[in-house]
Amino acid sequence: MFALIDCNNFFVSCERIFQPVLDSKPVIVLSNNDGCVVSRSNEAKRLGIKMGQPYFECKDLINKTYVFSSNFELYGDISGRIMSIIKKIFTDIEIYSIDEAFVYFKDKHKLCLRDIRTYIKKCTSIPVSIGVGQTKTLAKLASFLAKKTGVYIMDQNDILKSIDVSEVWGIGNNYTKFLKDRGKTTVYDLKISSDSWIKRNMGVGVLKTVYELRGVPCFALNKNIEPKKGILTSRSFKKPITEKIELEEKVSMFATRVGEKLRSQGSKASFINVYIRTNRFNKESYYSNVAKIELPIQTDYTPELIKYAKKGLSQIYRAGYSYKKIAVFVTGITNSMQMNIFESVRAYNKKTQLMKTVDKINKKYPIFYAASGIQPKLFMDKLNRSKRYTTRWDELKCIKI
DNA sequence: TCTGGGGTCCTAGGACCC
DNA sequence: TCTGGGGTCCTAGGACCC
Numbered sequence: 001m002f003a004l005i006d007c008n009n010f011f012v013s014c015e016r017i018f019q020p021v022l023d024s025k026p027v028i029v030l031s032n033n034d035g036c037v038v039s040r041s042n043e044a045k046r047l048g049i050k051m052g053q054p055y056f057e058c059k060d061l062i063n064k065t066y067v068f069s070s071n072f073e074l075y076g077d078i079s080g081r082i083m084s085i086i087k088k089i090f091t092d093i094e095i096y097s098i099d100e101a102f103v104y105f106k107d108k109h110k111l112c113l114r115d116i117r118t119y120i121k122k123c124t125s126i127p128v129s130i131g132v133g134q135t136k137t138l139a140k141l142a143s144f145l146a147k148k149t150g151v152y153i154m155d156q157n158d159i160l161k162s163i164d165v166s167e168v169w170g171i172g173n174n175y176t177k178f179l180k181d182r183g184k185t186t187v188y189d190l191k192i193s194s195d196s197w198i199k200r201n202m203g204v205g206v207l208k209t210v211y212e213l214r215g216v217p218c219f220a221l222n223k224n225i226e227p228k229k230g231i232l233t234s235r236s237f238k239k240p241i242t243e244k245i246e247l248e249e250k251v252s253m254f255a256t257r258v259g260e261k262l263r264s265q266g267s268k269a270s271f272i273n274v275y276i277r278t279n280r281f282n283k284e285s286y287y288s289n290v291a292k293i294e295l296p297i298q299t300d301y302t303p304e305l306i307k308y309a310k311k312g313l314s315q316i317y318r319a320g321y322s323y324k325k326i327a328v329f330v331t332g333i334t335n336s337m338q339m340n341i342f343e344s345v346r347a348y349n350k351k352t353q354l355m356k357t358v359d360k361i362n363k364k365y366p367i368f369y370a371a372s373g374i375q376p377k378l379f380m381d382k383l384n385r386s387k388r389y390t391t392r393w394d395e396l397k398c399i400k401i
Numbered sequence: 402t403c404t405g406g407g408g409t410c411c412t413a414g415g416a417c418c419c
Numbered sequence: 420t421c422t423g424g425g426g427t428c429c430t431a432g433g434a435c436c437c
Contacts, residue, residue, distance in 0.1 A: 098437075172434065
């Protein structure tokens with residue numbers, strides 16, 4: 001059997017650990033720049049606040065003291081604690097996202113799932129739901145039903161007739177609309193559709209999903225963390241950027257971050273891409289473009305990444321626009337490398353050593369490339385970020401006695 | 402006024418081959 | 420008044436996920 005262990009309203013639940021006053025209040029957590037809603041307590045959901053909704057649209061619905069900027073350092077740390085508890089209980093585990101893990105087990109665990117739930121709550125104060133099914137897709141569906149009951153074991157067919165098809169893992173907005181337009185509104189309707197029709201209209205991915213709904217496993221448990229196939233750093237800016245020099249600084253910053261991510265998984269990249277765009281909600285005078293540059297040799301060397309990222313930027317930069325978003329991403333990622341015949345092994349080793357040293361220093365004292373500007377900072381709105389209680393000595397929770 | 406960030410996989414269609 | 424058949428590889432873009 002598969003089970004999905006899923007943290008309820010995860011970011012909000014993390015905020016509640018250290019501020020119990022938030023319990024039973026409508027609470028939301030916002031994305032970068034305090035732009036969109038990314039987590040909601042049940043009470044906030046009841047107020048009609050939607051996932052992904054722009055904050056300015058719903059700010060009148062909710063008391064400001066219950067609105068938080070995202071605090072990923074905290075959420076990541078709490079997530080790690082939960083995952084390590086799950087790892088102690090199950091050997092077959094796939095960490096699927098910051099707040100979800102799939103596990104695989106034989107029947108004997110079935111009875112103590114409620115205890116596991118209680119145990120995680122006791123250790124971390126985070127409420128979780130556990131859904132169980134014969135396949136990952138069924139477990140995921142069960143975890144949706146478990147939001148009410150805590151634990152749900154998917155063992156009967158009838159229930160599928162009462163669940164909206166959009167709840168299926170792998171059926172998003174577009175497919176939901178497509179299916180509903182054709183009278184298929186419930187999970188059951190999808191499950192009994194013909195294989196050829198599904199494959200023709202929605203491809204082999206959805207066909208696998210439907211097999212899973214029928215109890216035929218098509219998605220295996222991924223126990224290993226695979227190296228990323230693409231690495232991306234991007235930001236939107238509250239205040240748009242018009243000057244090329246400022247764009248160059250940001251692009252250099254992002255290329256630097258991409259380099260760090262590459263090295264941390266021991267990879268090198270073959271291509272570097274730079275993407276810029278203006279405000280996507282302003283249809284007039286909209287401009288977006290992406291430059292793709294093949295690197296002379298695969299690399300993880302930051303100065304090289306910065307050089308070509310800037311080159312990419314000049315290919316697509318058009319004066320006169322106000323840019324809202326920049327992304328730098330690398331593709332063609334490998335773990336082996338073709339040596340450059342024009343570069344000596346000694347020079348190569350020197351670069352590798354330099355990057356190692358830079359990464360090491362950066363862990364203690366942030367240093368940066370001059371290309372990123374004199375004071376490389378992303379000015380982002382994080383007006384109400386809580387303290388990083390579990391990862392910073394100077395932000396520990398204090399109690400007055 | 403104000404609209405996130407970071408990923409994966411699949412497919413259609415073009416280029417190219419014999 | 421007329422231009423084959425069968426295949427591979429690559430890429431852009433679209434779908435999805437949290």
